Amino acid sequence: MLTFMKFTVFPVKTPNFAFQLGHSKFSENQYQQQVNIYMAANQNKPSIPKGTRDFTPMEMAKRNYIFDTIRSVYALYGFRQIETPAMENLSTLMGKYGEEGDKLLFRILNSGDFMHKVPLEELSAMSPQKLAGMICEKGLRYDLTVPFARFVVQHREELQMPFRRYQIQPVWRADRPQKGRYREFYQCDADVVGSNSLLNEVELMQIVDTVFARLGIRVSIRINNRKILTGIAEIIGAADKITDITVAIDKLDKIGLENVNSELASSGLSATAIETLQPIIQLSGTNDSKLSIMRDVLAKSETGLKGIEECAFVLKSLENLHLTNEVQLDLTLARGLNYYTGCIFEVRALDVQIGSITGGGRYDNLTGIFGMPGLSGVGISFGADRIYDVLNQLDLYPRETASSSRLLFINFGEQEVSHCLQLASQIRQAGISVEIYPDSVKMKKQMSYASSSGIPFVALVGENEIATGQLSLKNMSTGEQRSVTVEEAISIISQ
Amino acid sequence: MLTFMKFTVFPVKTPNFAFQLGHSKFSENQYQQQVNIYMAANQNKPSIPKGTRDFTPMEMAKRNYIFDTIRSVYALYGFRQIETPAMENLSTLMGKYGEEGDKLLFRILNSGDFMHKVPLEELSAMSPQKLAGMICEKGLRYDLTVPFARFVVQHREELQMPFRRYQIQPVWRADRPQKGRYREFYQCDADVVGSNSLLNEVELMQIVDTVFARLGIRVSIRINNRKILTGIAEIIGAADKITDITVAIDKLDKIGLENVNSELASSGLSATAIETLQPIIQLSGTNDSKLSIMRDVLAKSETGLKGIEECAFVLKSLENLHLTNEVQLDLTLARGLNYYTGCIFEVRALDVQIGSITGGGRYDNLTGIFGMPGLSGVGISFGADRIYDVLNQLDLYPRETASSSRLLFINFGEQEVSHCLQLASQIRQAGISVEIYPDSVKMKKQMSYASSSGIPFVALVGENEIATGQLSLKNMSTGEQRSVTVEEAISIISQ
Numbered sequence: 001m002l003t004f005m006k007f008t009v010f011p012v013k014t015p016n017f018a019f020q021l022g023h024s025k026f027s028e029n030q031y032q033q034q035v036n037i038y039m040a041a042n043q044n045k046p047s048i049p050k051g052t053r054d055f056t057p058m059e060m061a062k063r064n065y066i067f068d069t070i071r072s073v074y075a076l077y078g079f080r081q082i083e084t085p086a087m088e089n090l091s092t093l094m095g096k097y098g099e100e101g102d103k104l105l106f107r108i109l110n111s112g113d114f115m116h117k118v119p120l121e122e123l124s125a126m127s128p129q130k131l132a133g134m135i136c137e138k139g140l141r142y143d144l145t146v147p148f149a150r151f152v153v154q155h156r157e158e159l160q161m162p163f164r165r166y167q168i169q170p171v172w173r174a175d176r177p178q179k180g181r182y183r184e185f186y187q188c189d190a191d192v193v194g195s196n197s198l199l200n201e202v203e204l205m206q207i208v209d210t211v212f213a214r215l216g217i218r219v220s221i222r223i224n225n226r227k228i229l230t231g232i233a234e235i236i237g238a239a240d241k242i243t244d245i246t247v248a249i250d251k252l253d254k255i256g257l258e259n260v261n262s263e264l265a266s267s268g269l270s271a272t273a274i275e276t277l278q279p280i281i282q283l284s285g286t287n288d289s290k291l292s293i294m295r296d297v298l299a300k301s302e303t304g305l306k307g308i309e310e311c312a313f314v315l316k317s318l319e320n321l322h323l324t325n326e327v328q329l330d331l332t333l334a335r336g337l338n339y340y341t342g343c344i345f346e347v348r349a350l351d352v353q354i355g356s357i358t359g360g361g362r363y364d365n366l367t368g369i370f371g372m373p374g375l376s377g378v379g380i381s382f383g384a385d386r387i388y389d390v391l392n393q394l395d396l397y398p399r400e401t402a403s404s405s406r407l408l409f410i411n412f413g414e415q416e417v418s419h420c421l422q423l424a425s426q427i428r429q430a431g432i433s434v435e436i437y438p439d440s441v442k443m444k445k446q447m448s449y450a451s452s453s454g455i456p457f458v459a460l461v462g463e464n465e466i467a468t469g470q471l472s473l474k475n476m477s478t479g480e481q482r483s484v485t486v487e488e489a490i491s492i493i494s495q
Numbered sequence: 496m497l498t499f500m501k502f503t504v505f506p507v508k509t510p511n512f513a514f515q516l517g518h519s520k521f522s523e524n525q526y527q528q529q530v531n532i533y534m535a536a537n538q539n540k541p542s543i544p545k546g547t548r549d550f551t552p553m554e555m556a557k558r559n560y561i562f563d564t565i566r567s568v569y570a571l572y573g574f575r576q577i578e579t580p581a582m583e584n585l586s587t588l589m590g591k592y593g594e595e596g597d598k599l600l601f602r603i604l605n606s607g608d609f610m611h612k613v614p615l616e617e618l619s620a621m622s623p624q625k626l627a628g629m630i631c632e633k634g635l636r637y638d639l640t641v642p643f644a645r646f647v648v649q650h651r652e653e654l655q656m657p658f659r660r661y662q663i664q665p666v667w668r669a670d671r672p673q674k675g676r677y678r679e680f681y682q683c684d685a686d687v688v689g690s691n692s693l694l695n696e697v698e699l700m701q702i703v704d705t706v707f708a709r710l711g712i713r714v715s716i717r718i719n720n721r722k723i724l725t726g727i728a729e730i731i732g733a734a735d736k737i738t739d740i741t742v743a744i745d746k747l748d749k750i751g752l753e754n755v756n757s758e759l760a761s762s763g764l765s766a767t768a769i770e771t772l773q774p775i776i777q778l779s780g781t782n783d784s785k786l787s788i789m790r791d792v793l794a795k796s797e798t799g800l801k802g803i804e805e806c807a808f809v810l811k812s813l814e815n816l817h818l819t820n821e822v823q824l825d826l827t828l829a830r831g832l833n834y835y836t837g838c839i840f841e842v843r844a845l846d847v848q849i850g851s852i853t854g855g856g857r858y859d860n861l862t863g864i865f866g867m868p869g870l871s872g873v874g875i876s877f878g879a880d881r882i883y884d885v886l887n888q889l890d891l892y893p894r895e896t897a898s899s900s901r902l903l904f905i906n907f908g909e910q911e912v913s914h915c916l917q918l919a920s921q922i923r924q925a926g927i928s929v930e931i932y933p934d935s936v937k938m939k940k941q942m943s944y945a946s947s948s949g950i951p952f953v954a955l956v957g958e959n960e961i962a963t964g965q966l967s968l969k970n971m972s973t974g975e976q977r978s979v980t981v982e983e984a985i986s987i988i989s990q
């Protein structure tokens with residue numbers, strides 16, 4: 001029986017396949033056993049958990065294109081990146097996403113003898129939730145906002161307010177996977193906390209506009225204000241019906257005016273109230289004319305008027321900035337009513353039907369639940385996965401996104417390769433990605449590697465080239481082949 | 496009681512603090528209850544699981560500097576990025592890291608009624624491991640190598656061989672946290688699979704050299720070959736003692752020759768064998784002289800000579816490429832003996848005592864355990880966390896790493912800000928990061944924000960400036976203030 005050495009924990013390279021890595025002893029037999037167990041369990045096909053994804057180089061290149069675009073625009077506006085751990089204490093996560101949300105949290109089983117605190121005699125009467133609470137202390141983050149709130153409170157003494165942070169990390173939800181809904185997906189959030197100024201709203205809309213302009217996606221940006229919705233509820237004397245009203249209004253596109261009205265009636269609104277709501281539900285025209293109608297309708301609601309003026313300020317400021325995309329006041333927009341307290345926004349692609357691809361708003365109590373009340377914030381979140389789908393559908397990725405090497409040296413054997421290594425080094429110093437085909441196999445195989453990897457140039461360096469110090473450079477798309485110096489090659493490839 | 500609306504699953508912005516997000520109903524009372532529960536559990540101090548870390552903007556900037564450096568060099572050599580899910584099926588992970596490794600896996604509790612398959616009457620006699628196996632199907636990835644092996648097998652039909660991939664993602668281990676050892680940390684791996692060529696080894700060493708040259712860290716790169724170690728075991732007639740021998744040789748630096756010899760004796764090696772080992776243990780001089788001595792010592796071992804020739808090829812090729820850092824043949828290097836089958840390498844910083852900061856090697860059976868035998872690979876792994884510590888200790892981060900905005904507009908009030916918004920847009924179009932202080936608070940507070948955020952320039956735009964179309968630009972380090980046009984400002988800030 002072979003025995004194995006201890007391994008240093010980090011950063012040892014750990015390709016653990018042949019046998020295993022470190023810590024303990026392991027025999028060849030045991031290894032074969034593991035292979036058999038694995039094969040039996042997987043019927044020869046390795047797989048990943050449902051709702052999760054691998055990203056191949058091509059997919060990564062496209063995703064990075066989206067992330068880099070968002071990241072660079074965030075940076076342009078002074079937002080700075082943070083990261084938080086994948087695992088949070090369940091006490092941080094529980095109760096923040098509602099009862100259903102709690103069920104969608106992925107919980108991490110405690111290490112070691114995780115059952116030692118569980119009274120076995122009570123087990124048969126215990127709910128899965130209660131038992132889970134006793135054997136799991138940690139969970140995977142469900143969004144970036146609760147961890148951000150926890151971060152702000154935990155680091156409040158180091159942070160300079162107003163604090164502008166962005167965060168691009170995966171989140172996990174034990175939702176039923178379906179088309180476009182994954183159990184692991186990325187969120188790309190930016191938030192400003194510690195400032196009440198509407199300037200933040202203006203700049204966030206500029207960011208949204210710039211990102212989609214750079215991606216080439218035509219969008220409609222819709223804004224509304226939670227205070228307007230509160231005002232509406234006030235003037236019809238149904239402050240407790242605000243959710244019912246906005247939910248009904250939100251359905252206008254889908255079910256039509258008549259059904260909205262009957263839904264309002266069945267939620268207990270009086271005929272007078274529904275009558276009062278009509279100009280609001282059917283509001284149309286320019287932002288200015290909408291605002292002016294709403295000023296009249298909401299004349300008696302202080303909160304409502306405040307909401308109008310907030311929207312007016314943001315819309316006016318944006319008008320002067322000549323955005324690429326249109327920003328519309330849309331009173332049917334009622335997202336996240338439960339936590340947003342001021343402006344709310346949502347973005348939809350004009351050329352693809354896919355729902356909201358970005359959203360956000362102002363909230364007045366981000367950190368209250370962690371014991372730090374009174375901190376206002378406003379933020380946006382880009383839906384990277386949906387943006388990915390939109391770019392795919394519209395075929396809007398720039399060509400270079402493939403991000404393969406620009407040049408492949410054909411391998412003619414040891415002698416030639418030794419020379420190629422030096423040429424390759426020289427060309428890489430010019431910032432050009434270069435590969436040398438590692439094995440000296442048939443030329444045809446090497447050429448087909450270049451072509452199916454999307455490498456645009458191939459260099460052939462044989463005896464003649466070594467003698468002259470040149471290289472034969474073949475353009476894979478035109479088929480043209482020329483003898484050039486290294487400097488010429490660099491300039492041709494860089495074009 | 497307030498009720499709340501459903502939320503669209505993604506990409507809704509989810510700042511869930513005031514109350515909660517979606518799916519279910521939730522009252523203000525329930526919210527207060529949650530606050531109380533949270534406060535009681537956390538005694539007013541939110542925290543993160545031990546062994547995990549938050550990264551502040553300054554830390555992120557430094558980490559990104561490391562990741563970007565590694566990424567850009569990987570790309571220069573034609574490596575392409577992939578990502579795999581954080582969660583893998585436990586059948587993929589189990590048995591790959593030894594018994595101890597299995598215990599260090601973070602397991603994800605199954606959703607819903609996770610106990611439904613567990614026979615309660617057998618519970619008291621059940622080991623935690625067995626129970627864990629029944630209530631958890633998924634685990635967090637422990638390294639990047641097993642997921643990569645699984646990826647290669649799963650996607651074999653889409654992949655072009657030889658396949659050069661890199662992967663930079665966090666991994667999780669339920670290890671006891673200690674200084675420099677975390678439960679969540681990043682690995683930065685590059686591997687080539689599907690090629691036996693030593694050219695891959697050469698290029699990986701070039702990559703290592705380039706990365707550390709770019710980072711400004713002086714390193715010693717040590718290489719060895721598993722076949723040499725096998726050869727040594729052969730010639731002393733103790734093939735089954737190979738692990739004991741390399742473990743003992745590896746300790747030479749720490750415990751000295753005498754202790755190494757007595758350790759070899761106590762592991763059962765004969766006096767003759769230990770005698771034969773002496774020239775090897777005490778090997779010194781140039782790589783060429785070491786190789787030449789070893790050729791003699793291993794003259795009778797075919798495998799050993801093969802190892803020598805492999806090292807000779809790699810060292811010779813690297814010599815011609817004039818690396819920045821020295822590459823040394825080091826027979827005491829015995830890392831990962833259990834799975835490496837050819838060249839092995841390890842990198843240490845010369846100016847900081849911190850152990851290995853990069854390592855890797857060749858392995859001949861990466862994918863065998865997933866049913867795809869005979870695929871050779873070679874790879875390296877940069878230890879980002881240790882490199883981070885080294886750069887900190889040597890203070891080697893470039894100044895710009897702070898990555899804050901370059902310019903802050905002072906906020907003098909609504910009128911002025913409306914003008915500043917347009918100037919800021921113009922300046923951002925030149926690629927310069929700009930902030931406008933969002934609130935019109937005391938100038939002193941705004942200036943102190945700029946200074947403590949490390950923003951190098953401040954723009955003051957009042958009535959006069961609006962009238963002349965200029966701006967007063969203040970250099971925060973010299974204190975100098977000048978009236979300039981927007982174009983002049985851009986050129987000054989860009990310098």
